[in-house]
Amino acid sequence: MHRQFSVRYLCILALTMAVAASPAMADTGTAAETAPPAAAAQAQPTLKGKILGISKKAKTISIDADGTTVLVKYNDATAGMEHAKVEEGAIISYAEEGKDKIATVIKPKLAQLPPGVTEITPDELSALLEGSAPDRYLLADARPAARFAEASIRTAISLPVAKMEKEGEQLLPADKDTPIVFFCGGPTCGLSTKNAGLAKKLGYTNVRVMLQGVPGWKKSGRPLVASPDFIKNGNNVIVDLRSAEEAAQGHIPRAVNIPFAKLAESESAFAVKPSAPIVVYGNGDEAEQGAKIIQKWGFKTVALVDGGIDGWKARGGELASGATGTEISWTRIPGKDEVVIADFLKAVEGGDPGRIILDVRTKDEAAAGGFAGAVHIPLDELANRMTELPSDREILVHCTTGARAEMGTKELVKAGYRSKFLLATVECDGNDCSVEE
DSSP, X not given: OHHHHXXXXXXXXXXXXXXXXXXXXXXXXXXXXXXXXXXXXXXXXXEEEEEEEEETTTTEEEEEETTEEEEEEOOXXXXXXXGOOTTSEEEEEEEEETTEEEEEEEEEOOOOOXXXXXXXXHHHHHHHHHHSOGGGOEEEEOSOHHHHHHSBOXXXXXXXXXXXXXXXXXXXXXXXXXXXXXXXXXXXXXXXXHHHHHHHHTTOSOEEEETTHHHHHHHTTOOXXXXXXXXXXXSOEEEEOSOHHHHHHSBOTTOEEOOXXXXXXXXXXXXXXXXXXXXXXXXXXXXXXHHHHHHHTTOSOEEEETXXXXXXXXXTOOOBOSOOBOSOOOOOOOOTTBOOHHHHHHHHXXXXXXXXXXXXXXXXXXXXXXXXXXXXXXXXXXXXXXXXXXXXSEEEEEOSSSHHHHHHHHHHHHTTOOEEEOOSEEEEEBTEEEEEO
């Protein structure tokens, strides 16, 4: 009996020690207590794609998930909001509460390198560009052509994914051992990795991706250049940093002359929106230094004329002579589905019966004032209340700045309505509302 008791006791003791040593049981309760949350987290649905818009007031995120725009709400319990950035990829885990999707966790959707493709850093790419003739490598910008035209890396070609899919073999080097580097909008942008995978399938052996993309290149202190066509025909601001005398002898048409020596004290002269694309040129390293100064003022897109005025002339660019302009001005050209202020105000005043005004601000904002006759549906309620809107009239959507309005228009268009949004600052005191670009 004594022997049997001892064996049973030792077995129980060993089992107890094993259980106590288990990571799942230590300091966290029983396995039954910890398993359900893990299982629930795994079962939670996710949305993967590019963030289209974020409304802090409506606490709503708009994400393009596989070509479908989806609205997701967030709250103070949502983890990882720092990863929700407009125009960048994200993975949103969510819980469903009635008809609403509530974001629980947001993670960055990082681009993944295809098999056989390696990463190249901005420093390594710079060394490649400086140590090789342009015909000894191919540098390709996978972003949309319009983004490439505004500002890209010197010697890069424009090669969006759609173009790569259709004409890749004709556009890539004949020698399949030639180094090829793709880049796009940063570590969450999958355009460059998509192109890299296509190049590998075509048999290219030396394919790399600069995952840090244009943002990483800029952060490293290196310049971007604008395309000749964008300089000539784009909606931009061109700044000649040379002396007034040099500029008068020959300058790029539409250029405004601000000598480099005066640039640092000329911030007030740039009284245009930070979204205005700026193109600069000057003598020596003036353009690069000037671009850095202008970027510090908050301008998002600042690019150089490749090779300065001599490079412009060498590519057949025209010159104008005489005095240049001295005042910087820029008017943004409305984008897709955007209504201009004049047409919006005409509808507000009742001069356009084929249109109605939709206010997607919060209830508290609308309670402080709004346009007389406007329909008010907060953005986070729009998906469930669209039937309140007429299907035979175009819907002009506004909020306080335009971010929520754009999100609302995308939802309406997806549902089959005709809609445009107002990108402007709207402030109301009762029915007295001001609209400013």
